[in-house]
Amino acid sequence: MSAAGPRHAAPVAAIWAVLAFASIAGFALAEGLAPARIAATAAILLAAVKINLIMVHYMDLTWSHTPLRPLLAAWLAVVTLILLGGYWSA
């Protein structure tokens, strides 16, 4: 909304390509490309990376948006730890 125009210069199509590639990679690893523990851990971490990309480039949030941006970052960290913890403690 600022006069400087869009805050994030990265083209939406480029972000989309990264997100789609990460999704397909997570799927391929889970389908047997990698040993189970590696595939599952990678799936959780890839999900975190994708969500962070969405927050930055799709939701258009920056760290100047307090307290929202830190809150969402904390949410992502907690959710990632919950999933990793649940998987590795099984």
Place this chain on the structure above:
Amino acid sequence: MSAASVDTRYWRFCASMGPLFVLVFYLCWGILGHNFPPFSPDAPASEVATYFRENAGSVRFGMVMAMTFAPAYGVWGYSVAKVLEQVIEKDSIVVQLARVGAAWTVITLLVPTSFWLTAAFRPEALPDWMIQMLYDMAWLLIDLAYAVTSVQLFAIGAGFLADKRAVPFVPKWLAWYGIWVGFMFVLECVMPYFRNGAFARSGILNFWIEFLIWMAWVPVLTAYMFKAIGRIERGE
């Protein structure tokens, strides 16, 4: 609309009925009636029945008080609707829905409490399964009647969001919080399918979170109602 002086007599008294209701309901229905938290649906009938027989006196007192104070929720809801009339036109359907949502909620509190009271009336003469059935029936009603209260939550949320004042009577976040609570209640739809776990009537989601987010909404909204009433009296 608020230029002419508004008759705010009794508004504060009625608004204070909300937190009072939450307190009395928590203590009498919740603690004395063993509903906060409830018996797990998994608990054997004998456990529920034994509690009702051994504590018949306190359960009866708890339910009598809960029924006596249930209308306090409606009285509170009407005071919120009066403040809402200063935000949008009196005849708006949103104000009407905020009002009847509160009134209907009273019924969804009164009827199930009478079932728990029935179980405590002559528990020594009732078989275990019957006391359990009354207990289940009351819980199924009080939980699945959620949509009645959602009507009130949505109407109050939508109504106060329409406030054009520079500093609205109810902050945006609180209006949206109420709308969110109304949506969260939808989870009660799956409550009848579970006898244990997060979605059972005693579970983390369908009991702890659902009841606490609603019980927290009442006093917080009341605090803003008191501020708003002062502003209405000053003609803001």
Place this chain on the structure above:
Amino acid sequence: MTATTAPDRASMATLPGDSGVWFFIVADMCAFAVFFLVFSAGRAAEPALYETSRRMLDLRFGLANTLILLTSGAFMAQAARTAQRGDWQRTRTLLIVTMITGLPFGLSKALEWSAKMAHGVTLTTNEFFTYYFIFTGVHFLHFAIGIAVLIVLMRTATDTAKPADTRLRWIEAGGAYWHMVDLLWIVLFAMLYLLRAA
């Protein structure tokens, strides 16, 4: 980033969308975080049950749903950027494309659910499927509301009776909600479909 960094006021001034809607989004995401916690605790307690159940899922549906929502989300992001430039006709077109690319998610979900039910797998089959149906069901409810929001936004985009900043605010707010539907699915996809046990 711009030079205006007087902390609070600047953050409110440049916040995309609507602060009230953001509050709703954060509250909703916290409710889902509880879902994820409940699931993870259940999985840790009974990994074998969760793994045999997970193997009954068709991962291709999970991937397809992810790609559908990511694609729809990309058009939504483009719509918001276009609205920032004040090109309302093009914003409206992009919102329509956002909806059209998003709708197959509903179809895919219906196919997936009905296939499960045809095999006698339901809400009460076991703990894994309880969570599977409830979480994806609640998520679907969010998706359906999102579609309704998109339809409203299409009108908003070209509603000349509303000032431009109001239109932009609601398009950004609706967009933030739509992206939330997307990112919650990303967690569900990883959690329900991809956690292969060793």
